[in-house]
Amino acid sequence: MFLKIKLLLILMLLSIFNMYTFAGETTRKYDYKDFHAVEVGYGMHLVISQSNSYAIEVKADERDFEHLKVEKRNNSLRFYIDSDHFRKRGNIEITIKMPELTDLTLSGGSEGKIGMNISKDFEAGLSGGAMLQGSLKCANAKFSLSGGARMTLSGSGKDLDLNGSGGSIFKLKQFSALNADVTLSGGSDAKLKVNGKLRTSQSGGSHVSYSGNTVVESSQMSGGSKISKED
Numbered sequence: 001m002f003l004k005i006k007l008l009l010i011l012m013l014l015s016i017f018n019m020y021t022f023a024g025e026t027t028r029k030y031d032y033k034d035f036h037a038v039e040v041g042y043g044m045h046l047v048i049s050q051s052n053s054y055a056i057e058v059k060a061d062e063r064d065f066e067h068l069k070v071e072k073r074n075n076s077l078r079f080y081i082d083s084d085h086f087r088k089r090g091n092i093e094i095t096i097k098m099p100e101l102t103d104l105t106l107s108g109g110s111e112g113k114i115g116m117n118i119s120k121d122f123e124a125g126l127s128g129g130a131m132l133q134g135s136l137k138c139a140n141a142k143f144s145l146s147g148g149a150r151m152t153l154s155g156s157g158k159d160l161d162l163n164g165s166g167g168s169i170f171k172l173k174q175f176s177a178l179n180a181d182v183t184l185s186g187g188s189d190a191k192l193k194v195n196g197k198l199r200t201s202q203s204g205g206s207h208v209s210y211s212g213n214t215v216v217e218s219s220q221m222s223g224g225s226k227i228s229k230e231d
Helices: 002-021
Strands: 025-030 037-040 045-050 055-061 068-073 076-081 093-098 103-106 111-117 122-126 131-137 141-145 150-164 169-184 189-194 197-202 207-211 215-221 226-229
Touching: 037 045, 055 068, 103 111, 103 131, 122 131, 122 150, 141 169, 150 189, 169 207, 189 197, 197 207, 197 226, 215 226
Parallel strands: 037 076, 037 103, 045 093, 045 111, 103 122, 111 131, 122 141, 131 150, 141 150, 150 169, 169 189, 169 197, 189 207, 197 215, 207 226
Antiparallel strands: 025 055, 055 093, 068 076
């Protein structure tokens, strides 16, 4: 009799443990419109594609939604966590469809993928090991990477402004730019395709490699940095 009661108690405790430990994955939709900038952090995963209308979905563990906040400020949509002691139960996956993306911020190990064809300027800022990949066609482009961030893009743009620090990596051999201004430090690396003027300022062992019909207008280097042309 005692063994049966003990077994029942164990089963009840396991049931309660599972109920609070494995809440399950769910999807929520958000009805925000008229934004053209997105900001994501805390290791979230983001996919943005182009569409004539807006659609936002987030897939995550039910318990993660308790601290996940989504808010629109002016023309920017922000995803963030409202707790300093937050511990994710699983991946937080964000899917956005929108007409135009002109500004993207990724931080804290977040990963993003975009597919966008716009006639306006585009700006992206990545920090804290964030990663961005995808395709982009735009007017002028400004990319700022720090803290080991990585970017891999295909497509094209006009004037390109790159700023990389802390071992950041730009893989832009498939992104064709007209002119480029590049500032790298701290062992950062940039691979570019430039069909016009290239200007670089490099320090701390950084490296620029370029292809295309490029004219290197100026190149300032220190600390073992180098620049090279790819065949």
